[in-house]
Amino acid sequence: MNLRDAVADDLPAIHAINQANVPAVGDITFAELEWYFAKAAALRVAEIDGLVAGFLLALQPGLDYSSLNYAWFSARYTDFCYIDRVAVGEQWRRRGVARALYADIEAYARAMSAPLLACEVNLRPRNDVSLAFHERQGFIEVGQQDTDGGHKTVVMLLRDLRDDAPE
Numbered sequence: 001m002n003l004r005d006a007v008a009d010d011l012p013a014i015h016a017i018n019q020a021n022v023p024a025v026g027d028i029t030f031a032e033l034e035w036y037f038a039k040a041a042a043l044r045v046a047e048i049d050g051l052v053a054g055f056l057l058a059l060q061p062g063l064d065y066s067s068l069n070y071a072w073f074s075a076r077y078t079d080f081c082y083i084d085r086v087a088v089g090e091q092w093r094r095r096g097v098a099r100a101l102y103a104d105i106e107a108y109a110r111a112m113s114a115p116l117l118a119c120e121v122n123l124r125p126r127n128d129v130s131l132a133f134h135e136r137q138g139f140i141e142v143g144q145q146d147t148d149g150g151h152k153t154v155v156m157l158l159r160d161l162r163d164d165a166p167e
Contacts, residue, residue: 001097003104006043006055013052014045021087023152024127039063041081042108046088046097054088056101058108068147072156073118076142080158081109083119102137110161117159124153131155 006014015033018025028036037043041060046053059065059082061074070082083105088097109117121130123144139157146153 001053001095001100002047003044003100004047006037006045008037010045010052010055011037014043014055017052017055017087017089018085020090023125024122024130025085025087036084039065040084041112042105044101044104044108046092046101048092048095048097052089053092053095054086054097054101056086056098056105057084058082058105059084060112060114068145069120069154069156072120072143072145077116077118077158079114080116080118081105081112081114083117098133099137106159106161115160115162117161118157120154120156122152123155124151 011030011033015030018028018033036057039059040057042058043055045055059070061078061080061082063070067084070084073080073082086098086101106117119134119139121127121134134157137159139159141155142158143156144153145156
């Protein structure tokens with residue numbers, strides 16, 4: 001597995017993986033993905049056998065971004081690395097792709113001196129696989145909120161990087 005920054009040629013594969021993972025991740029247009037590509041603190045891909053197997057998109061604080069979840073964290077924390085979305089292609093699941101992407105973004109956040117990793121996971125519709133994954137990664141619940149006009153409920157999660165700095 002090779003982890004690297006996404007390039008423009010990766011966007012169709014990233015978009016296809018994103019859309020195949022809805023509702024675990026939010027539905028986006030290709031134009032929205034291009035906005036993320038231009039604005040993201042990190043848009044990283046996991047490549048296996050020359051193919052994009054998964055991706056992780058992280059944002060820094062202070063963006064003009066209309067996401068209710070990003071706004072929730074922005075209203076409560078001044079410095080964080082927000083994991084907006086992570087998704088893995090179905091044929092690549094259970095191979096450590098998400099775990100590798102999370103280790104990668106943790107290293108990035110530490111290098112940028114971001115004290116917190118922030119993200120959210122669906123409670124409704126419930127995403128038990130992601131909830132268990134984030135618990136294993138050391139994330140803790142800091143809140144909940146309804147989104148999508150009350151059709152979704154998400155749990156807000158943080159991992160404090162100041163408490164577990166590598167030796």
